[in-house]
Amino acid sequence: xxxxxxxxxxxxxxxxxxxxxxxxxxxxxxxxxxxxxxxxxxxxxxxxxxxxxxxxxxxxxxxxxxxxxxxxxxxxxxxxxxxxxxxxxxxxxxxxxxxxxxxxxxxxxxxxxxxxxxxxxxxxxxxxxxxxxxxxxxxxxxxxxxxxxxxxxxxxxxxxxxxxxxxxxxxxxxxxxxxxxxxxxxxxxxxxxxxxxxxxxxxxxxxxxxxxxxxxxxxxxxxxxxxxxxxxxxxxxxxxxxxxxxxxxxxxxxxxxxxxxxxxxxxxxxxxxxxxx
Amino acid sequence: xxxxxxxxxxxxxxxxxxxxxxxxxxxxxxxxxxxxxxxxxxxxxxxxxxxxxxxxxxxxxxxxxxxxxxxxxxxxxxxxxxxxxxxxxxxxxxxxxxxxxxxxxxxxxxxxxxxxxxxxxxxxxxxxxxxxxxxxxxxxxxxxxxxxxxxxxxxxxxxxxxxxxxxxxxxxxxxxxxxxxxxxxxxxxxxxxxxxxxxxxxxxxxxxxxxxxxxxxxxxxxxxxxxxxxxxxxxxxxxxxxxxxxxxxxxxxxxxxxxxxxxxxxxxxxxxxxxxxxxxxxxxxxxxxxxxxxxxxxxxxxxxxxxxxxxxxxxxxxxxxxxxxxxxxxxxxxxxxxxxxxxxxxxxxxxxxxxxxxxxxxxxxxxxxxxxxxxxxxxxxxxxxxxxxxxxxxxxxxxxxxxxxxxxxxxxxxxxxxxxxxxxxxxxx
Numbered sequence: 001x002x003x004x005x006x007x008x009x010x011x012x013x014x015x016x017x018x019x020x021x022x023x024x025x026x027x028x029x030x031x032x033x034x035x036x037x038x039x040x041x042x043x044x045x046x047x048x049x050x051x052x053x054x055x056x057x058x059x060x061x062x063x064x065x066x067x068x069x070x071x072x073x074x075x076x077x078x079x080x081x082x083x084x085x086x087x088x089x090x091x092x093x094x095x096x097x098x099x100x101x102x103x104x105x106x107x108x109x110x111x112x113x114x115x116x117x118x119x120x121x122x123x124x125x126x127x128x129x130x131x132x133x134x135x136x137x138x139x140x141x142x143x144x145x146x147x148x149x150x151x152x153x154x155x156x157x158x159x160x161x162x163x164x165x166x167x168x169x170x171x172x173x174x175x176x177x178x179x180x181x182x183x184x185x186x187x188x189x190x191x192x193x194x195x196x197x198x199x200x201x202x203x204x205x206x207x208x209x210x211x212x213x214x215x216x217x218x219x220x221x222x223x224x225x226x227x228x229x230x231x232x233x234x235x236x237x238x239x240x241x242x243x244x245x246x247x248x249x250x251x252x253x254x255x256x257x258x259x260x261x262x263x264x265x266x267x268x269x270x271x272x273x274x275x276x277x
Numbered sequence: 278x279x280x281x282x283x284x285x286x287x288x289x290x291x292x293x294x295x296x297x298x299x300x301x302x303x304x305x306x307x308x309x310x311x312x313x314x315x316x317x318x319x320x321x322x323x324x325x326x327x328x329x330x331x332x333x334x335x336x337x338x339x340x341x342x343x344x345x346x347x348x349x350x351x352x353x354x355x356x357x358x359x360x361x362x363x364x365x366x367x368x369x370x371x372x373x374x375x376x377x378x379x380x381x382x383x384x385x386x387x388x389x390x391x392x393x394x395x396x397x398x399x400x401x402x403x404x405x406x407x408x409x410x411x412x413x414x415x416x417x418x419x420x421x422x423x424x425x426x427x428x429x430x431x432x433x434x435x436x437x438x439x440x441x442x443x444x445x446x447x448x449x450x451x452x453x454x455x456x457x458x459x460x461x462x463x464x465x466x467x468x469x470x471x472x473x474x475x476x477x478x479x480x481x482x483x484x485x486x487x488x489x490x491x492x493x494x495x496x497x498x499x500x501x502x503x504x505x506x507x508x509x510x511x512x513x514x515x516x517x518x519x520x521x522x523x524x525x526x527x528x529x530x531x532x533x534x535x536x537x538x539x540x541x542x543x544x545x546x547x548x549x550x551x552x553x554x555x556x557x558x559x560x561x562x563x564x565x566x567x568x569x570x571x572x573x574x575x576x577x578x579x580x581x582x583x584x585x586x587x588x589x590x591x592x593x594x595x596x597x598x599x600x601x602x603x604x605x606x607x608x609x610x611x612x613x614x615x616x617x618x619x620x621x622x623x624x625x626x627x628x629x630x631x632x633x634x635x636x637x638x639x640x641x642x643x644x645x646x647x648x649x650x651x652x653x654x655x656x657x658x659x660x661x662x663x664x665x666x667x668x669x670x671x672x673x674x675x676x677x678x679x680x681x682x683x684x685x686x687x688x689x690x691x692x693x694x695x696x697x698x699x700x701x702x703x704x705x706x
Contacts, residue, residue, distance in 0.1 A: 048656040
């Protein structure tokens with residue numbers, strides 16, 4: 001690898017093409033280092049999307065998370081959620097838990113961060129990340145939490161007056177030995193829950209609910225995952241008002257092309273899809 | 278409601294001392310304990326060119342979009358090399374990279390005179406349906422002559438050649454190549470214009486389709502004038518036009534320059550554990566852990582794991598504001614990990630669709646083995662302004678494998694092997 005440093009190689013020392021030489025200085029002080037500003041970089045300075053969904057969101061063709069949920073599109077970039085939910089998203093670190101692994105040379109400690117994000121209006125996400133440093137773990141957990149944002153369905157306890165304020169029905173979620181049960185409550189009851197699920201439910205935007213939990217709720221990881229699982233199930237529950245047949249709409253990947261104008265192209269796509277299948 | 282929030286204890290105030298009493302033993306989930314090997318990463322970033330003149334072929338540019346700057350301007354690939362094997366349309370120019378062959382310590386080849394100038398050209402058919410069909414073809418063995426819709430060519434020249442001077446270009450605006458190249462198609466400006474317009478005898482085309490498009494889009498009116506010399510033409514000789522007039526086709530991608538620089542992969546956060554060496558060798562790279570999804574829903578299946586590490590690696594090369602020597606705009610990584618090191622591995626966003634050693638064929642010309650050269654990242658699609666319809670281009674990554682020995686063959690533009698990894702069309706459950 002020593003030859004890489006020399007600048008008089010063929011190709012006219014790399015300066016032949018662009019006049020951008022200066023590769024002799026490897027290591028800390030090199031151009032590469034300087035460009036990164038010494039380890040501190042501005043996040044979201046400019047997001048270059050990597051996926052098609054990301055490009056659509058960046059363009060502005062997709063305006064709400066609901067369009068993504070409708071077609072079950074996987075969200076792979078957390079900046080998508082950032083762009084769509086914007087400043088309304090708040091996050092909270094639930095716990096930093098040191099975990100250890102035994103090695104020949106002693107113990108290796110890493111930190112596990114549990115982060116809940118939510119906009120208090122029907123979207124909540126949970127992220128868990130383990131890393132050698134606390135800050136890294138928190139940062140990673142926030143990103144994971146944003147990637148896992150799910151919609152939360154809210155309903156009424158009794159009369160359908162005003163905005164929905166509670167869970168639509170009794171739902172239960174389980175993780176490990178912890179089961180959490182959410183029961184609809186009348187307006188004004190508030191969130192009747194332990195400290196940990198209360199936080200999650202607040203982020204979800206549920207105003208009144210009765211809860212009941214069982215199992216070793218001391219394990220915060222499982223407790224918070226169980227609550228999250230419960231909230232995910234609210235939209236999975238078939239209630240009578242969902243009995244109407246759904247009218248399917250085109251996914252965002254299809255909306256912006258005029259398939260009708262190019263019938264041959266459409267047939268081609270279909271053919272290749274059948275090859276794929 | 279507000280009183281509720283006040284009742285809740287601020288959970289983050291749990292101090293670390295309290296937390297340590299609850300130290301747990303870690304479950305033994307597998308982690309990617311990446312080895313501490315040094316990783317040499319070369320990145321190419323997209324920039325707006327200082328002047329379109331700097332992207333002409335005698336300045337040996339690395340660029341993307343627009344038209345290619347052919348290294349050997351005479352013997353261009355023609356016929357079926359220049360077309361998509363599925364739709365028979367001429368391929369569109371994606372990018373070219375001026376990649377010099379490094380002499381690695383453990384590579385057995387001596388420095389080759391013939392590869393002083395070395396350029397790789399990538400062409401792609403802009404139709405997604407062709408890429409989907411291409412996916413099946415790339416798995417086929419070479420003997421079955423797979424049909425591809427994306428092609429890569431390598432061209433190399435020795436220092437002494439008939440096209441360019443042996444001295445480096447001075448970049449003062451006076452550089453010229455030694456000879457004029459072949460005329461290119463007036464519509465796409467990419468391929469050789471072998472067919473001539475029967476009317477004016479000036480416009481050249483690479484295929485009938487382009488002739489028809491050019492005719493419809495304005496040549497119909499101008500052909501007549503050109504015949505009768507009513508319009509002055511830039512060059513009366515049938516040769517390439519060195520001035521960068523816009524070609525007639527409007528669907529070419531915007532032009533950018535690619536700046537190829539070496540970057541040592543390192544982790545900004547873990548800088549305290551990494552030990553930097555002052556020598557010209559690479560720095561010690563201690564990678565951060567890959568993302569760990571712990572819930573059943575979040576359980577890392579292979580795809581998610583590789584996506585997680587892919588995201589992490591590209592996020593390590595953030596948008597960089599350039600140093601003071603250039604006045605260009607903020608850029609981003611578009612292709613990375615150029616390395617002819619036999620141990621180098623491309624960065625795969627997904628675990629499905631990766632080639633194994635048997636899937637990579639031997640060199641078509643010298644029957645030697647191929648090695649990983651570089652890969653193209655999907656961020657480039659954002660810069661090229663590719664639309665986001667169901668039929669527009671989208672890929673996970675494109676990986677190019679080239680002949681390890683960089684062989685010389687009779688063909689000027691040697692075809693190399695290219696591998697495309699697409700995102701799956703169905704959502705991953």
